[in-house]
Amino acid sequence: MxxxxxxxxxxxxxxxxxxxxxxxxxxxxxxxxxxxxxxxxxxxxxxxxxxxxxxxxxxxxxxxxxxxxxxxxxxxxxxxxxxxxxxxxxxxxxxxxxxxxxxxxxxxxxxxxxxxxxxxxxxxxxxxxxxxxxxxxxxxxRQLAGIFLARDLINVPTNDMGPENLEAAFRALGEHYGATVSSVVGDELLAQNFPLVHAVGRASMQAPRLLEMRWGTQGAPRVTLVGKGVCFDTGGLDIKSAANMALMKKDMGGAANVMGLALMIMDAGLDVELRVLVPAVENSIAGNAFRPGDIYRSRKGVTVQIDNTDAEGRLVLADALAYGCETPCDLLVDMATLTGAARVALGAEVAPFFTYDDALAGRLAAISVEEHDPMWRLPLWKGYDKDLKSRAADITNAPSGGMAGSITAALFLKRFVESETRWAHFDIYGWNPSEKPHAPVGGEAFAIRTLYRYVKEIAAQ
Structure with missing residues (x-):
């Protein structure tokens, strides 16, 4: 093929x-x-x-x-x-x-x-x-094609890879493999109950959207992939510094990675029922931008107080994860360039991941060693869940204190995942900061070779 x-x-x-x-x-x-x-x-x-x-x-x-x-x-x-x-x-x-x-x-x-x-x-x-x-x-x-796709999508600058362009690439991928692709765009997000995706992306010249791809055989093991598609992140009204904004074209790295993984799965013809969800937005600054202090009711009904507009990735993922869980699945994976705290913890080369499922964590860890695809499990430490509390809403999107930022972000996302769902969250970097024999400086795929092999095992059961 x-x-x-x-x-x-x-x-x-x-x-x-x-x-x-x-x-x-x-x-x-x-x-x-x-x-x-x-x-x-x-x-x-x-x-x-x-x-x-x-x-x-x-x-x-x-x-x-x-x-x-x-x-x-x-x-x-x-x-x-x-x-x-x-x-x-x-x-x-x-x-x-x-x-x-x-x-x-x-x-x-x-x-x-x-x-x-x-x-x-x-x-x-x-x-x-x-x-x-x-x-x-x-x-x-097959693996090169998936990795190159992820690298290419991240490397293209936002003037050519905004939400509209990301949708075009998403559709081209789906159409190549005979998948069904749909999107919910602009104010239709409010009509179809994706309020957080709309809030984050509404200030951009390109309308926010929720992209969906379905492929495979009904009745086969269900695999749902969710990728953060923030095509550029200014930080919103809590604006980033110039230095911190310089690489924000890569903030759709989660979307790029799940698309690369989906390519591998579809190209191999694995016997799974695949679903891919990408909230595609640009976190811009304009008169209609969402503000610190705003409170929104999410798709799941959980109210979220915005205490920092630069913690936007978890917001768009929240609606997408809730939507993904409305159809039961055998595996739910989300990937996102979510927190700088993950980089402080594990650097640029190791992908941290979170799950409550010890068997899933053990198998992913074992495969990652065999595939030389580095990742490390971090804890969903329940003691930090209290940091998400808000006086005016159910939860805040940005806990104060600045500690354990990658963990509290993962705990935030866990609020939108059904407890019986086999779920793993990857807080990836999406970028290679230094030249390596097998990787130039630029956009990079993380953990998708491991996940591809794991999905192959699911399909073979």
């Missing part, structure tokens, strides 16, 4: 052919055992190549042409993603792997490292392709 790509790019994985050159992916201990000509090993020794992970040495042939390359790997773990360097440093052409290690992770690292965002800048990338056979290639391409 052809994978959907939001921004088209050349294929980086191809079928093996006689024109492909070998890349010997070896550890220091493997170097002497590599199935290469003695002259190539002598060349490696003369060049001082020790097969340290991420190191590359081109092998010359007798006629002066390339004969192949040595590449140092640790063979397992996140170090396999060092193969992202191959996409940057190998000469143009087709290459294939010679290694004793499973090819899937190395191929995935290679593919991830090939990513580039050049929509606004001419940046010709080398056409380096890795030959990977059969099912491995199809599965790696």
């Amino acid at each position: 052809t994978s959907y790509r939001y921004i088209d790019r050349p294929a980086v994985l191809v079928e093996p052919s006689a024109a492909s050159l070998p890349v010997y992916a070896v550890t220091p201990a493997d170097l002497e055992r590599a199935a290469v000509e003695p002259a190539a090993l002598a060349w490696a020794k003369a060049a001082g190549f020790s097969a340290e992970p991420g190191s590359l040495l081109l092998i010359p042939g007798k006629d002066g042409r390339l004969a192949g390359a040595f590449f140092g790997v640790d063979g397992e773990g996140e170090g396999a993603f060092a193969a992202g360097k191959l996409a940057k440093f190998l000469p143009e052409g087709d290459w294939y792997l010679e290694t004793r290690f499973p090819q899937e992770k190395i191929a995935l690292g290679f593919g991830l490292g090939s990513y580039g965002f050049s929509r606004y800048k001419e940046d010709r990338q080398k056409q380096v392709r890795l030959a990977v056979a059969g099912d491995v290639r199809a599965e790696v391409e």
Whole structure:
């Protein structure tokens, strides 16, 4: 099946052919055992190549042409993603792997490292392709397509990725896989009881909206994904500083990630009944912007006092989660670039997640280790639930004190999830702040490879 790509790019994985050159992916201990000509090993020794992970040495042939390359790997773990360097440093052409290690992770690292965002800048990338056979290639391409979609959506600036544009991308994804897509836009949000989505987004020139996608087989396990789609966050009337506003195009990273995950699920044809919900808004400043001190009755009937307009993501998620729970499901996952507190706790590379379901948490944690897709469970500490109390409403959107901000945000969302629902909340960053072999600076996917594998397990039961 052809994978959907939001921004088209050349294929980086191809079928093996006689024109492909070998890349010997070896550890220091493997170097002497590599199935290469003695002259190539002598060349490696003369060049001082020790097969340290991420190191590359081109092998010359007798006629002066390339004969192949040595590449140092640790063979397992996140170090396999060092193969992202191959996409940057190998000469143009087709290459294939010679290694004793499973090819899937190395191929995935290679593919991830090939990513580039050049929509606004001419940046010709080398056409380096890795030959990977059969099912491995199809599965790696599927995951690359989902991750690239998430990266692309986040990287596009808000002038081209406002709520209207996000809806267009959402519809294109759904239509590609034959899903049913609908939206509730503008004042119709009030008529259909999405008051918090409307309040947050009404000050923007682009109307707020609730996007919905349905795909799959009725009667199959039900999986509902909810993604925060705040296309830009000024902070509202509680305006952010310039420095804190600079990256707020990424505040729809939750939506981008659930769309990437949905792509993987649909492209694999998993036997699930999939539902994707994205409240798409821009938190702008205008005369009709919602204000500190305002009180709104949510879709669920819980009244919320606005004590900070910059705590808007939890508001739009509240209505979407309540709506999602109106149809029982076997798994409910929400993803959001929700709090700076999550970054203080776990930094930019580890995705914190919250759930009351110990079995779900344990399985996700185990998969994340196997997939080298870092995440860490944080507690839904009930002792902090009292911090959500408001004198004038049922709850506040911004507890005072400034402590445990990621936890209190998760506890806020828990108020809108039915107690019997198997639910996990991911407070992701959505951004890679420093260059890595498999990831440039920019928009990034978090936890969706783990979630994809977990949904595969649900579908197989």
